[in-house]
Structure formats: structure tokens, C-alpha cells
Amino acid sequence: MTIPNDTDDTLALESQLCFALYSTQLAMNKLYRGLLRELDLTYPQYLTMLVLWQRDRQTVSEIGEQLYLDSATLTPLLKRLEVAALITRQRSRQDERQVEIALTEKGRSLREQAKAIPHAAGCAGQCTPEEAAELRDALHGLRRRLDRQ
Template identity: 50%
Template sequence: MSATPTPTPSTDWLRLDQQICFSLNAASRAFGGLYRGILKDLGLTYPQYLVMLVLWEHGGLPVKKLGEHLRLDSGTLSPLLKRLEAAGLVRRERSARDERSVEVHLTEEGTALRERALEVPRRIAAATSFDVDEIRALRARLDELTVALDAAAEADAEAGA
């Protein structure tokens, strides 16, 4: 682990333009705006699109597993699933193996939507003006950052307990 940088007289660490969190938030908001326009044609919001991505990749899943993939709790996920179900894209049903568990499955319409969604990543990639290797490298670094931040948050929680 590297040491925390020491501020120099020419660097004010409390300036907004020095905050990585702000840069990440600004990029996230910019992505959100772009996705909003692109996903409107599919009738999906960005969080709904993420749910569909997981279901297209893994097939039917228990709500708990779906939440783990998306890093969302069931209180956040349930309204999303309700709207996707109302749109005819997914169906929820109690597990035959465990009645406490609800499984989410794609409908025929939800499965068919995947074909139309294939254009979304292409349009997003083009908008970044990054090549494929730059996108992969950025994703890898962001994944590393997420792991480091999760570990730091866990350590803070344990220290505070």
C-alpha cells in the first residue's frame, strides 16, 4: 500500500478539482445522461438496463443473487423488478425449492429485447472516444479501486465497532 501524498504549498487537497470522488461522480452523471437518451428507445432506465444485463448473462436468478451482482439491496431492487414485470420483460415467482426465495426470469419479450440492446455498448464506447484496450484498462483500474474502497470501508466499520 502506498503512502498518502503530502500536500505541497502549491496543492490544496481540499480543492474540488483535487477530489477523485468528484471526478468519478461527474463521469457517472455524464454516463447517466448519455444512457438515458440511448435507453429511451428500449423503454428502460439505466438501473433497469443493469438488471436486464445480469439476466441476459446468467438467466433466471433469485432476487438475492441478482442483488449481489448489482450491489443492490432488495429494497432498491424490488421496485425495479416490479416495473420490469409490469412492462412484460421479467416475471417473478416463488422458488419451488425455497418458498422464502423469489426468482426472476426473463419473459420472451425480455429475451427478445437483448437483440435491440446490442447497439447500446457500441454507442457508449464510441461516445468515450477510447479504444477497446483503453476501455478494458480503465475498467480494470476501476475494479481495483472498488476492491480497495470496499476493503477500506470494511476496515473502518470494524475499527468503529
């Protein structure tokens, strides 16, 4: 009697951490699309604004280091934020290779509206702050290990 040789679930979709991560990120993105509609920002644009609200006047690569994005992604994104009059982009005097990104008054003032977002997102995810923090730390840990590869 032969044992069926392919009943193992190694490749089962739902068993895989990578798919849990992928599909949850899709769901989170969808949630934020709704929350960010009134700010007229996409999710990556929102992240970029978070970086600048924490510290104004940063170069493209400084922003990229924090978001894990490179200039191929950021340059067009930043141009759109510039068109939206939320930031300015100008070549650094000291080093003409660098481009300094700075908030406009409009960009700074958008922060007030944005303050409501994290709480709204937390409610939607029905997470207690403790649950959210635990999951966040587990994810950051995983990311750190993946980055080392």
C-alpha cells in the first residue's frame, strides 16, 4: 500500500507567514486609503509626511533610509507632493548632488488633520494599544532579521 506522496501542506497558502503579511498589508492599505482620502494623500505619501513632520529639511536619501525606499520610488512621489504644494525640493548649496526636501506652510498645517488618523486606524483594527505594540515589535524584529540577509 502506497502512501499518497503529496498531501503535505508545505505549500498551503494560508499556512505561510509571507501570505499573512501580504494580505494583511493589502487590507491595511485599503483601510488607510479611506482614512487618507480627505487629506488627499496616498499611503506612501503619508509615510513621507510622517518622516518630515518628525524632522523638517531632509535629503531624499535620508527619507529613503527611514522608509526603506530608494530614489526611483521617492523622486516621483516627492514631485507629486511638490505639485500638491506640501513640500519644496531644492538642490543643496553645499553639495549639489543632494536635494533638500522641506515642508511648506500647507504641509506643516496638514499635520493637525493627520493626528486623528492613528487613532481611527487603531479602532478599525480593533486592537488594544498593547496588542498593537506587541505585533508591531514582532514585525520590526522580523524585518530586522530579513534585512540582514
